[in-house]
Amino acid sequence: MQVYMLKRQLTDKEKEELIKEYMRDGSLRCFVDNHPIEDISQVDFHHISPRCERGPTTIDNMAPVCKDHHKLIRTLSLQEFRDKLMLEKFFTEFKKADGIRLDEVLYFKLDGLNYGNPLNFEKTDKSIKIYWNTGPELHSLYTCSSGFQYFYALIPIEYIKNDFELQPRPLESKRMWELYRHFLRYTQLAPAICRLVDRQVLLFDGQHKTAAQIWAGRKYVDCKIYIDPDIQSIKETVLAAHDKLRQMPFYTSKLISIYSDLFKDDWEDYLELAGQKSEAGFVEYLIKVKGKTKTEGLKMLRSAIQ
Ligand SMILES: [Zn+2]
Structure with missing residues (x-):
């Protein structure tokens, strides 16, 4: 059963093209977890990205899926279904006594390599020059009313770590899943908040939305980064902001x-x-x-x- 209502059906020629595209080592692979589909007559086709909900059925956004997986997809797109299975596996495999945090998500998504890289930079009173692997990038520095310096940047995820001292709470899988689905469709409105200490970018506000975006495949996170601020003052700020000053819900x-x-x-x-x-x-x-x-x-x- 095709759960998504297609504006038009794939032609036989397009199905053949997709089958050719998803052949690996002589067998057709199911998009969900790459397992071989032995009997080609047992193949269905489904949307990859939920973005197509309003768009036409194009062949780039369709992929083969086995009948068994297709039965379980319900209203999800293939990408969502695959990421959901992966998220369940991740939370089971990484089950820790004190919970799972952004660091585990980064470790998992970056294959255990290359996460929490130190930032190489030079700073003046007015600007900060960051030396990424891809080359240098200059950012303006601002000073807030508490006297802390900060800048805005798109930070590659391999440079981010969870700020254990300011953000000790673990991730909740349900909230992460809901935010993941949100970010597949919508943009990030407010940056995640970090501090730069000993060349490490420590993220202390926006852990769930950052984890969700990484799960959705983003390689960069929109961040506001304070440069080595007084930790006690930041702690008080975070507490106040999440308590009685938190954003008011819409009327x-x-x-x-x-x-x-x-x-x-x-x-x-x-x-x-x-x-x-x-x-x-x-x-x-x-x-x-x-x-x-x-x-x-x-x-x-x-x-x-x-
Ligand atoms: Zn399958």
Whole structure:
């Protein structure tokens, strides 16, 4: 069963091309974990990236999958399904008494090599010049009201480490999975926050969103980096920011208008499909095609009615 509604079906010629592309050592490989599919008549095709939800079915975004795996995919794309299995395996294999943190994610994704690399840099009062493997890069330095210097940069993931002293909390797999799905579709709004100490970039705020983005395949993280700040002062800042000063959630009326904007596009997409239309059918569509949960689907419908 094809769970994703295809705007058009692959032709036999395109299927042949895909089969050719996914042949390794004489057998066709299932996209999910690369295992051989012995019987070519037992192959299905599915979307790789969820980005195609609004786009056409193109051959670059399709891959072969065995019937057994295909049955388990439900509303996910192939990439999400593969990363989900990998995430479950990762949390089982790396199970530690004191929990899993960003460092384990980096170790896993970088094959145990080359993570937490020291940063080579030269600094003046106004700027910092970083020597990456690919060449030098100059960044402006700013000073905050507490007198700490900082800069913004896209940091290659092999230079990042978890800040154990300021961020001792372990990762939660459920939250990481939800953020992973979010970042496959949306951009990172606010940078992760780090400090540069003894040439190490230690990330202390945004551990979950960084881990989620690394899981989604990003090789760089958008960061704000303080240069060797007073740790006690940063500790107090983090505590205050996560306590009573944390970002206010949107007011309900604002949320409703955001939901109805979202709903409008999805509703128009839904109307383009063949067949009878109903509110129940629309919720079904949100679940099957847009990957929403039933609660989310109903919430969107309710907000639009209000
Ligand atoms: Zn398979």
